[in-house]
Amino acid sequence: MRTKLTLTLSLLTCAGSASMVQAQDYSGTLGQPGFSGSYTVGFTAYDDGTGESLYTTGQFSIPGAIGGSNIARWDGSAWQPVGGGLNGQYSNAVATFQGSLIAAGYFDDAGGVPGTAKLARWDGSQWYSMDAQSEIFLNSFWDLEVFDDGITGEQLYIAGNYGDLNGNPDLDHIAKWDGTNYSAVGGTIGGAVPLIVLDLAQADLGDGNKLYAGGRFLTIGGTSAKNIAVWDGTSWSDIGGGLSRTSGFAQVLHMKAWDDGSGMALYVGGRFNLAGGAPISKNIAKWDGSSWSSMGGDFDADVQELVVFDDGSGEALYAMGNFVTNGTTTLNHMARWNGTSWEPVGNGTDNTIFGGMVYDTGEGNSIVMGGSFTMAGTVSASKVAAYVAASCPADLNGDGNLDFFDISAFLNAFANQDPIADFNGDGNFDFFDVSAFLNAFSAGCP
Numbered sequence: 001m002r003t004k005l006t007l008t009l010s011l012l013t014c015a016g017s018a019s020m021v022q023a024q025d026y027s028g029t030l031g032q033p034g035f036s037g038s039y040t041v042g043f044t045a046y047d048d049g050t051g052e053s054l055y056t057t058g059q060f061s062i063p064g065a066i067g068g069s070n071i072a073r074w075d076g077s078a079w080q081p082v083g084g085g086l087n088g089q090y091s092n093a094v095a096t097f098q099g100s101l102i103a104a105g106y107f108d109d110a111g112g113v114p115g116t117a118k119l120a121r122w123d124g125s126q127w128y129s130m131d132a133q134s135e136i137f138l139n140s141f142w143d144l145e146v147f148d149d150g151i152t153g154e155q156l157y158i159a160g161n162y163g164d165l166n167g168n169p170d171l172d173h174i175a176k177w178d179g180t181n182y183s184a185v186g187g188t189i190g191g192a193v194p195l196i197v198l199d200l201a202q203a204d205l206g207d208g209n210k211l212y213a214g215g216r217f218l219t220i221g222g223t224s225a226k227n228i229a230v231w232d233g234t235s236w237s238d239i240g241g242g243l244s245r246t247s248g249f250a251q252v253l254h255m256k257a258w259d260d261g262s263g264m265a266l267y268v269g270g271r272f273n274l275a276g277g278a279p280i281s282k283n284i285a286k287w288d289g290s291s292w293s294s295m296g297g298d299f300d301a302d303v304q305e306l307v308v309f310d311d312g313s314g315e316a317l318y319a320m321g322n323f324v325t326n327g328t329t330t331l332n333h334m335a336r337w338n339g340t341s342w343e344p345v346g347n348g349t350d351n352t353i354f355g356g357m358v359y360d361t362g363e364g365n366s367i368v369m370g371g372s373f374t375m376a377g378t379v380s381a382s383k384v385a386a387y388v389a390a391s392c393p394a395d396l397n398g399d400g401n402l403d404f405f406d407i408s409a410f411l412n413a414f415a416n417q418d419p420i421a422d423f424n425g426d427g428n429f430d431f432f433d434v435s436a437f438l439n440a441f442s443a444g445c446p
Contacts (some may be wrong), residue, residue, distance in 0.1 A: 028381040076362060090106055140406075149231070160178070212239075212255050313393065352373065
């Protein structure tokens, strides 16, 4: 059977073309030299008036740059400082709102501007105070989300573990800003856990677009809700009994809305193993608007980020985080959901991935990711890297040609059940993968 397969593939060698392309793989362009320091975590795209650029934030400095702490802009070839940087411990999130870039975290000031502690606005040329008045030691901000509740219009929602905002002690843990004034979002969180709102996301699960909040809490706005809740513009509601753990405190770290073909749902990552009090897949779950469901086996550590990405073989959900395994499968901090199980994404990274987004930095559509790693796949990448979509899936060795070497690479991968040979992404190694490879090889490259 293997001899016949080899002969069949060899006959297709002449079908190759020589366009310069890149197969699915990790790129170290963003991470060479990347950043010194601890990690990157937040990403956003922002146009400062000179064209759109990728921005990232975290706890780092830019090698060789003055004032390049905790925030940076990719200019197409190198990371550049942003207005003197964010001076202090770290930053957690960046977002765009009303033409400005907003940075949130635990920093003393932005570019030395007074009144910019922990929450600041960049207009493309200078930093401005948002009058958060958050110099207090205990205050920190963790996530930002621009959301229109259908009542008060589009506003910036601010999550964290702060005890007051703009001098108002009634604004804590979650609030919103309309560009001038801060106001409450249905009350605060409570419970006998380390209280914090860690993530905000929006989704329409068939009953209108709503805002979801996740973190560590047992109540929100006076309503019982274990670590996750939904805001409809008027009040907070529990989601199916919430997410918890059999021991220790649970937390929701990231949420992502996605339609896998069966309808829009909210996918939730974090640290938990119970949904509505019943066992569920550890650290990952799906909410379809009416019930919770498991997603494969158990992750051995926290899921920090969820991203929807098409790597050339179709749109899929990717998970990133502290984890190394799911069940008996080694994943190394990054995994792809194939509909029934989690599969490796190449060699993964050598340390935690904290954040990511889909963006094209010039290498093609990619998952840009940040964390505490120094290697992504087999390439050096200090704290930031990209997983690049395949522009020619059958070019398995990535040399820009379709030839015998790609056939050999497929045969070897198939024989060893290497994930790269799972060409249809169903988690099995069978005739359908061979057929999918043959079709891609015969189609050639763009």
